[in-house]
Amino acid sequence: MPQLDTSTWFITILSMFISLFILFQLKISSFYYYPQPSPKLLGMKTSTTPWESKWTKIYLPLSLPPHS
Template structure:
């Protein structure tokens, strides 16, 4: 069974990478990237110091509810 000649693989891989780089470099250099997002400062809205005093809610645990028949 003949042996596989791998002596030219290194040069083929090197030249393939150089060719791919030379093909894709102009395409990537012409690509317009989006600018970085602009962060607006948050405006502080006046809110009460204790928001739970404005509204009364009660959360029932399912075990504390009366049984439904």
């Protein structure tokens, strides 16, 4: 039974790692990274809604007239 020749495995694995490293570096360097977001100062916004300026009556379902 012949022996498996493993003398070229080291250079094969090493060249694979180097080529994968170069490939990933090229892929990562092509991405555009956005700059750090700066905080935006927001003032208090007052919203005017119709129910804030007038009194509204809340009707309970039992206080409504019977529905026929």
